[in-house]
Amino acid sequence: MQKNDTKQFNDFIQNGLNAAQRMAVEHVDGPVLVVAGAGSGKTRVITARIAHLMINHAATHESIIALTFTNKAAKEMQERISGFLPTQSTLPFVGTFHAYCLQLLKKNQEHLETPFFSILDADDQQKLIGSILKFSGAQKQVTPKNALYQISHIKNNLVQYSADELFAQQQPYLRDLYQAYEQEKRASKSLDFDDLLLETLKLFNKNVFKERFHDTIQHVLVDEYQDTNVVQHELLKKMALKGTQCIVKSLCAVGDEDQSIYSWRGATVANMNNFCTDFKKTKIIKVEQNYRSVQSILTAANTVIAHNSARTPKKLWSEKQGTDRIRSILCSSEYQEADAIAQLLQLVSSHKALSSVAILYRTHMQSRALEEACIKRSIPYKMVGGVQFYERKEIKDLLAYLRLIVNPFDRTSFMRVINCPARGLGSAFESLVYERWQREPFHSFIELLNTLIKEHEIKGVKEAAVTQFMHCFADITPQHRPSEALEQLVVNTGYITHLKNSYEPQDAETRIANVNELINAVRHLQTEEKVTSIEQLLDEIALMQEKASHTNEEHQAVTLMTLHAAKGLEFDLVILAGLEDGILPSTRSFNSSDALEEERRLFYVGITRARERLLLSHSRYRYAYGQMTDQMPSRFLQEVPSSLMHSFDLRHKDAHTETFFADWLGITRTTSPVLTFSGARNLQQSSFRKRTQKAATTDKAPPSKRSTTARYRKNQAVHHKKYGIGLIQKVEAQSDGSTYITAKFKAGLKKILDSFLQVI
Numbered sequence: 001m002q003k004n005d006t007k008q009f010n011d012f013i014q015n016g017l018n019a020a021q022r023m024a025v026e027h028v029d030g031p032v033l034v035v036a037g038a039g040s041g042k043t044r045v046i047t048a049r050i051a052h053l054m055i056n057h058a059a060t061h062e063s064i065i066a067l068t069f070t071n072k073a074a075k076e077m078q079e080r081i082s083g084f085l086p087t088q089s090t091l092p093f094v095g096t097f098h099a100y101c102l103q104l105l106k107k108n109q110e111h112l113e114t115p116f117f118s119i120l121d122a123d124d125q126q127k128l129i130g131s132i133l134k135f136s137g138a139q140k141q142v143t144p145k146n147a148l149y150q151i152s153h154i155k156n157n158l159v160q161y162s163a164d165e166l167f168a169q170q171q172p173y174l175r176d177l178y179q180a181y182e183q184e185k186r187a188s189k190s191l192d193f194d195d196l197l198l199e200t201l202k203l204f205n206k207n208v209f210k211e212r213f214h215d216t217i218q219h220v221l222v223d224e225y226q227d228t229n230v231v232q233h234e235l236l237k238k239m240a241l242k243g244t245q246c247i248v249k250s251l252c253a254v255g256d257e258d259q260s261i262y263s264w265r266g267a268t269v270a271n272m273n274n275f276c277t278d279f280k281k282t283k284i285i286k287v288e289q290n291y292r293s294v295q296s297i298l299t300a301a302n303t304v305i306a307h308n309s310a311r312t313p314k315k316l317w318s319e320k321q322g323t324d325r326i327r328s329i330l331c332s333s334e335y336q337e338a339d340a341i342a343q344l345l346q347l348v349s350s351h352k353a354l355s356s357v358a359i360l361y362r363t364h365m366q367s368r369a370l371e372e373a374c375i376k377r378s379i380p381y382k383m384v385g386g387v388q389f390y391e392r393k394e395i396k397d398l399l400a401y402l403r404l405i406v407n408p409f410d411r412t413s414f415m416r417v418i419n420c421p422a423r424g425l426g427s428a429f430e431s432l433v434y435e436r437w438q439r440e441p442f443h444s445f446i447e448l449l450n451t452l453i454k455e456h457e458i459k460g461v462k463e464a465a466v467t468q469f470m471h472c473f474a475d476i477t478p479q480h481r482p483s484e485a486l487e488q489l490v491v492n493t494g495y496i497t498h499l500k501n502s503y504e505p506q507d508a509e510t511r512i513a514n515v516n517e518l519i520n521a522v523r524h525l526q527t528e529e530k531v532t533s534i535e536q537l538l539d540e541i542a543l544m545q546e547k548a549s550h551t552n553e554e555h556q557a558v559t560l561m562t563l564h565a566a567k568g569l570e571f572d573l574v575i576l577a578g579l580e581d582g583i584l585p586s587t588r589s590f591n592s593s594d595a596l597e598e599e600r601r602l603f604y605v606g607i608t609r610a611r612e613r614l615l616l617s618h619s620r621y622r623y624a625y626g627q628m629t630d631q632m633p634s635r636f637l638q639e640v641p642s643s644l645m646h647s648f649d650l651r652h653k654d655a656h657t658e659t660f661f662a663d664w665l666g667i668t669r670t671t672s673p674v675l676t677f678s679g680a681r682n683l684q685q686s687s688f689r690k691r692t693q694k695a696a697t698t699d700k701a702p703p704s705k706r707s708t709t710a711r712y713r714k715n716q717a718v719h720h721k722k723y724g725i726g727l728i729q730k731v732e733a734q735s736d737g738s739t740y741i742t743a744k745f746k747a748g749l750k751k752i753l754d755s756f757l758q759v760i
Helices: 003-015 019-026 042-056 071-084 097-107 122-136 144-155 163-168 173-187 193-203 207-216 230-240 270-278 295-305 334-349 364-376 393-406 411-417 427-439 445-454 461-471 482-493 495-502 505-528 534-551 593-607 657-665 677-696 705-709
Strands: 030-036 064-068 093-096 219-222 250-255 283-287 326-331 357-361 381-384 558-562 571-576 610-619 621-624 627-630 645-649 717-720 724-733 739-745 748-753
Touching: 003 019, 003 042, 019 030, 019 042, 019 283, 030 042, 030 270, 042 064, 042 071, 042 219, 042 250, 064 071, 064 097, 071 093, 093 097, 097 193, 097 230, 122 144, 122 173, 144 163, 144 173, 144 193, 144 495, 163 173, 193 230, 219 230, 230 250, 230 270, 250 270, 295 326, 295 593, 295 610, 326 334, 334 357, 334 364, 334 571, 334 610, 334 657, 357 364, 364 381, 364 505, 364 558, 393 411, 393 482, 393 495, 393 505, 393 534, 411 427, 427 445, 445 461, 482 495, 482 505, 482 534, 495 505, 505 534, 505 621, 571 593, 627 724, 717 739
Parallel strands: 030 250, 030 283, 064 093, 064 219, 219 250, 326 610, 326 645, 357 558, 357 571, 381 558, 571 610
Antiparallel strands: 621 627, 717 724, 724 739, 739 748
């Protein structure tokens, strides 16, 4: 190492790191837990620490291992370490837990009970478990994907519980399935990804291996420790401890309990909390200076997350200051919410790139209304960690069924759904149908299938399956109301059961929510766009998709993603949509304090993605299962200090939405004066006084058309004694001074004199 290289690096340590970061880098004796808050530069800490060990403590590359969770993170760390070290330096191992375990297992095959030659990927696993299910006749009880999810859950909990305890919680068939799966893997000399960790744990029970490991490895570092599962925590103990004493020279875990949001993958926040117990004399270093967000956003995040108990207390702070950086809007429905957000995006796009903006939501189903609002206003958007709503498999499946009703000659749609849900009709059947259809192109799919049955080309079990498939379309015509046809198809095909049986619980739940959201979307199109037939519906969706594809050809686009997918990212403006109890926090978390704390951490992650501004939005009503449901604001919203958040109610007033947003963004508009926030509030109060004065004079003179209709607007919520809650669709002023309101209720569209309605 050249002296000037060492000096340059040490200058960086002294001048390029803050005091807490420097302490985390330089403390190289014994175990240290670095609690690094959001945006505090934890990657800089862990990479500088590795370089410090090599440059200033003569640690060899063979003596250091750094473990993380993704190949992308590992590559970024390698690049940063290379930047610190002289050219041609050999890097230590920096990679995922699974990659390192695979390396250890391959180098120590002689210590394994069963040598292996290959690793099964997810597709290989499904094929293997599928053949076992078919051979045992259990394919109707569980799908390969669901069975593998349950097997993985058992394997990852064997560290804490016995196999008998775990199997007692599962279906009786799972024990036999598990044993058959393990036997097949051994016979084929293969391991799956769970085995990589578990077999490495077993390696550490071999004294020869363990002693050699401890002779070589002296420094262990783990990034994103809040994302480790039980097996990974146990593995770290094997690597670093001899009995209860830390045997490596240094052990460093970097993480943030407040960003532990992956319990459904097996990650447990308890690993961070138990670190000091399992590794004696651990030094805790808090890295709290944030380089991402303005202080008011961090203060809001600190206040919210302080309600959690499973954490190391800390307070993020920033040198970046700013006022009026958080705003909140209350809307009538998810449609008004989406349109308001789209208006904000239009304002932003006129002054800066939309790539600096993200809309975050709890579940994928929430994207549909937001996507449609963006499409209508020609706002380019991109989905991260998900697929555009109408491109999702379950949506395309159900639309293919609808297409067959309108066009019974649609071969593409037929081939998509004939075996979805699975009906045991394989490639031979599809070839038979395809070849016959080529010869007889004027047959509809129903006519073709009936002909093949009549000629005994299809018989036995396949005949029963085909007959059942055709029955799915019974009594549904192209003239049917689209929503009724769709709901009937969902029931006739058993599509919901198919989703539950085909996917892991979390995935299945998301897909079922998407199906319900499709039904809501169809009902909305029937009311808003006067879509009355299945053909009209399919045309409307096709045009929407076409417009979306053209709109999104632009490079600069707003990002839409779930809160889970947003972790690790940052944007100038972040919009958190759908902040209502039952969505965030989710209904599933209501009966568990641990689950509720994880939902709060998810909200915290969303807040801390914002660099400059944060918009929090929620709706008073939301469509679900064909009716408008009453929504409560997220309990987490109440935890944001009111002194930091300006709230705006878009429901009742001629809401000056664009003025409100333009003022917030500091944009001067040529079409209307920009008001300060207090000015916008005064305008609302003035409008209210004017409406009150007009109402007071209604008994003296007939109101004008303008004065009677001014208090109503589209998508405003109203209440009727008989029909309940509805949304205004149309306002009509009559020459005699009366006003008729057309509103959408659960019972359908109703035209009612406004005196019989109460504005909510």
